[in-house]
Amino acid sequence: MTLPLTPHQTADALPYAALADEIETLLRDPGVVVPARTVQALAGGGSLFVMPAADARVAITKLITFIPDNAARGLPAIQGDIVVFDAVTGQRTALLDGPTVTARRTAAVSLLAARLLAPRTDGPLLIVGAGVQGRSHLEAFHHGLGVREVWVASRGAASADALVQHARGLGLRAQHVVDADAALAHCPLVVSCTSAQAVALRARPRTDAFVAAVGAFTPRMVEWAPEVCRWLAGQGLLVVDTRDADHEAGDLLQAGINVPGLAALADVVRDPAAHRRSGPVFFKSCGWAGWDLAAARLALRR
Structure with a gap:
C-alpha cells in the first residue's frame, strides 16, 4: 500500500456500499475498543480532534482540525489524517487522508442507517x-x-x-x-x-x-x-x-x-x-x- 494515500487513493479504497457493510461488521465485533475522543479548543475558534480506536488487528488514531469559517479563507473546514498501525507489531501500515475518510465514512453510516x-x-x-x-x-x-x-x-x-x-x-x-x-x-x-x-x-x-x-x-x-x-x-x-x-x-x-x-x-x-x-x-x-x-x-x- 502506498504511504501516505492521497485523497483520490483513499476514496478509491472506500466504496460507499462496501464501507457501509464494514461498519455493520464492526458494530458486531466485540473486540472493538473506542475511547472517548479528545476535543481541544483552538485559539481561532476551531477545534482539534484526537480520536483513537482499535480491534485485535488494527489500531488507528484520527487527528483532524475543524475550522467552521475556513470557507472564507478558501480552505476546507476539516483537515488532517488517520494514522493506521498493526495492533500486534505496532508498525505503521497506512496514512489515510482525514477529510476523505470523514466524508465517506459519515455518508456510509447514514447509508447503513x-x-x-x-x-x-x-x-x-x-x-x-x-x-x-x-x-x-x-x-x-x-x-x-x-x-x-x-x-x-x-x-x-x-x-x-x-x-x-x-x-x-x-x-x-x-x-x-x-x-x-x-x-x-x-x-x-x-x-x-x-x-x-x-x-x-x-x-x-x-x-x-x-x-x-x-x-x-x-x-x-x-x-x-x-x-x-x-x-x-x-x-x-x-x-x-x-x-x-x-x-x-x-x-x-x-x-x-x-x-x-x-x-x-x-x-x-x-x-x-x-x-x-x-x-x-x-x-x-x-x-x-x-x-x-x-x-x-x-x-x-x-
Whole structure:
C-alpha cells in the first residue's frame, strides 16, 4: 500500500456500499475498543480532534482540525489524517487522508442507517447543505440505495448549483430549491449537513421520511428546530449513531430530549425488527472513531 494515500487513493479504497457493510461488521465485533475522543479548543475558534480506536488487528488514531469559517479563507473546514498501525507489531501500515475518510465514512453510516430503517428509499432525496458532506451523501445514497432524483438546498447558490451539476453528471435528475422547509413535503429521504451554526429547518418531515442529521456534532450546534425534534420524538423513531451522542447531539439536547434513552445504531444492527415502526425516522449522527477504524480495515484489505 502506498504511504501516505492521497485523497483520490483513499476514496478509491472506500466504496460507499462496501464501507457501509464494514461498519455493520464492526458494530458486531466485540473486540472493538473506542475511547472517548479528545476535543481541544483552538485559539481561532476551531477545534482539534484526537480520536483513537482499535480491534485485535488494527489500531488507528484520527487527528483532524475543524475550522467552521475556513470557507472564507478558501480552505476546507476539516483537515488532517488517520494514522493506521498493526495492533500486534505496532508498525505503521497506512496514512489515510482525514477529510476523505470523514466524508465517506459519515455518508456510509447514514447509508447503513437508511438501509435498516428508512420507510422508503426511492426518493427524491433532499440535501440541505451543499458542502463536502452533501456531495458524499449524494454519492452514497445514489450508489448504495439507487436514488435517482435529488433536490439541493443551500445558503450558497453557487455551491448548490455545483452539487446539482455533479448529480446530473452521475445521471440523476437534480434541481436547486430555495426553500428547504417547503421541499420537505416532497422528499421521503433527507440529509441535513449544514455548518450547524443556526437552525436551518423548521418544518416537519413527511410521516414516511428518513432523515440523516449530520451537521451538528457538539451540544452547541443545531440544524433542526427544537419543536420539530420534539414532534419527531412523539410521532416516529429517533436513533443516534453511538452513545457518544448522549452528550454531543446538539439538535436533540437543545430540544430537551432524553438522548441516553434512545436506541443507537448498534442496537438496530443487532435487532432491526425491534426498531421498525410507523412514522418518520430521525437518525442523528455525531461521529465516532469506530467509523474511522472501519474505514482503515476496509482500506487495508483493498
